Amino acid sequence: MSEQxxxxxxxxxxxxxxxGREEQVLNDFHISVPAGQFxxxxxxxxxxxxxxxxxxxxxxxxISGVIERFGEAKCGPDLRVGVVFQxxxxxxxxxxxxxxxxxxxxxxxxxxxxxxxxxxHFLEQVELKEAADKYPHQLSGGMQQRVAxxxxxxxxxxxxLMDEPFGALDTKTKLALQQLLQRLGCGEDQKKTIVLVTHxxxxxxxxxxxIVFLRGxxxxxxxxxxxxxxxxxxxLGTNPEYNDLRRFxxxxxxxxxxxxxxxxxxxxxx
Amino acid sequence: MKRKLSLSDGLFFLLxxxxxxxxxxxxxxxxxxxxxxxxxxxxxxxYRLRTKKKAAGxxxxxxxxxxxxxxxxxxKLDLLSPIxxxxxxxxxxxxxxxxxxxxxxxxxxxxxxxxxxVAGLSASVSLGLFVGCIPRLRNLFLPIARVLSPIPPIIxxxxxxxxxxxxxxxxxxxxxxxxxxxxxMKMAEQxxxxxxxxxxxxxxxxxxxxxxVFRIYLPYLLPGLISGLKVMLSTSFLLLTMAEMxxxxxxxxxxxxxxxxxxxxxxxxxxxILVGVVITILNLGIGWIEKHLIRWRKG
Numbered sequence: 001m002s003e004q005x006x007x008x009x010x011x012x013x014x015x016x017x018x019x020g021r022e023e024q025v026l027n028d029f030h031i032s033v034p035a036g037q038f039x040x041x042x043x044x045x046x047x048x049x050x051x052x053x054x055x056x057x058x059x060x061x062x063i064s065g066v067i068e069r070f071g072e073a074k075c076g077p078d079l080r081v082g083v084v085f086q087x088x089x090x091x092x093x094x095x096x097x098x099x100x101x102x103x104x105x106x107x108x109x110x111x112x113x114x115x116x117x118x119x120x121h122f123l124e125q126v127e128l129k130e131a132a133d134k135y136p137h138q139l140s141g142g143m144q145q146r147v148a149x150x151x152x153x154x155x156x157x158x159x160x161l162m163d164e165p166f167g168a169l170d171t172k173t174k175l176a177l178q179q180l181l182q183r184l185g186c187g188e189d190q191k192k193t194i195v196l197v198t199h200x201x202x203x204x205x206x207x208x209x210x211i212v213f214l215r216g217x218x219x220x221x222x223x224x225x226x227x228x229x230x231x232x233x234x235x236l237g238t239n240p241e242y243n244d245l246r247r248f249x250x251x252x253x254x255x256x257x258x259x260x261x262x263x264x265x266x267x268x269x270x
Numbered sequence: 271m272k273r274k275l276s277l278s279d280g281l282f283f284l285l286x287x288x289x290x291x292x293x294x295x296x297x298x299x300x301x302x303x304x305x306x307x308x309x310x311x312x313x314x315x316x317y318r319l320r321t322k323k324k325a326a327g328x329x330x331x332x333x334x335x336x337x338x339x340x341x342x343x344x345x346k347l348d349l350l351s352p353i354x355x356x357x358x359x360x361x362x363x364x365x366x367x368x369x370x371x372x373x374x375x376x377x378x379x380x381x382x383x384x385x386x387x388v389a390g391l392s393a394s395v396s397l398g399l400f401v402g403c404i405p406r407l408r409n410l411f412l413p414i415a416r417v418l419s420p421i422p423p424i425i426x427x428x429x430x431x432x433x434x435x436x437x438x439x440x441x442x443x444x445x446x447x448x449x450x451x452x453x454x455m456k457m458a459e460q461x462x463x464x465x466x467x468x469x470x471x472x473x474x475x476x477x478x479x480x481x482x483v484f485r486i487y488l489p490y491l492l493p494g495l496i497s498g499l500k501v502m503l504s505t506s507f508l509l510l511t512m513a514e515m516x517x518x519x520x521x522x523x524x525x526x527x528x529x530x531x532x533x534x535x536x537x538x539x540x541x542x543i544l545v546g547v548v549i550t551i552l553n554l555g556i557g558w559i560e561k562h563l564i565r566w567r568k569g
Contacts, residue, residue: 054470057470057474059470059473059474076476077473077474077475077476078476079475079476081474082474083470083471083474085467085470085471087467089467089468089470089471090471091468091471091472091486091489092566092567093489093490093492093564093566094566095566102475102485103475106475106476106477106481107475135565135566136566137566137567155475
């Protein structure tokens, strides 16, 4: 693995087992992600994107294969890796600020005062300074996700893993948070590697440097997104190349639907 | 703004008037009874002013209605047996006369309850947490707990009294068993069913075991623990007073049993009221703890 690779996955296999049933999700899967890249993993439901993310996070262990993060094949979670889930991952018994302070002190071993100042700084970055002393149940879904993102940034993770972080939000909030993520993703100190799992094609094209399309646990398409940053949503919409890529990805989803319909016909006949 | 006279106000005045009217039974002193009526009215007025809830008025109607019925059927008209159903003046007069004995009994019982809670809760929470984290242990111990937990500890009390060296240690064991089993099951089940996303968030922070226990699991389990406290408190008092009735030399249960032996039902009723007051005060305390310790909970 070169020094500049944040992630390298080789021969990854994973399956879910339950009594009387086994489902192979990933089989001989390979991918490498250079440091500093914003990768979007797109695909239909059940294609293995969330499973891949949880394996990269160290929350699950593969049946076989190797996952290297920053050159190390370490099992289990790593403080250099931050995760934001779709369904808000804040601790409900801590305020927004306390959630950040807790994460910072685990990651950086700062004293309480230093951690408080840092927490305040990152809450301001996500425009939630006034919500510092509110509990998660007092915050909207969008605000909770912003706090989760702020916590991940405050912990100074080198690798951000995000599993459909905006999936449960309304369109307006989602668009605002995508803007925030784009601002973070192309900041001056952009050493962060970001892997975003999403089924939203427009989101992937707006945010990512590179998109991989998964189907059946393997990569069906892998391409670089050619648009310069910062990206403007309105401008992209009129760009022919953007529309071509969008159509290409939609066709991939359409091909998936055709394959499923074919499988169902075969089952009915057989 | 003029306030109209409500039904509870009417009942209050009626009750005070009734207390001063002569009746069929002789009364040594009505001071304690009048004090209780005034205290109850003051409490309801304060609660109504603070919360503006209509329930305060409804509750005071029921309380004053009951006191009035009690006063009329006993002291005023002597419709019931004066030995078995003493009048309110006689019952409330017990408090200023026997306050030292009663207070000793309260502290004796409370001391046992406190130690029972400390031992029962610490054992059930720590073991429940440990078992709950490990699916194999959960599958092993929860079915066993479901069989053992419904057995009322009070049934075992005579055997436990024979086994243990002192009555107090026997009472303590009965209390601990009454608190341990239901709480152990609750902790194990709640730990086992913790939101996986919360667990994943915690795991991503690579927390050590003490941090995981004290900053993640315990705060998560706290609402369930506190919501069960009120029920545990009532159960504990039930177990303790029944155990004390069997062979204690002090405590609230002992006070009630001893006076029953001497057919002094005036003191018995006073003791019952005292148990109710003590439990109410403790429940208010638990409510305060709940409000301050788990502010983070919705609603």
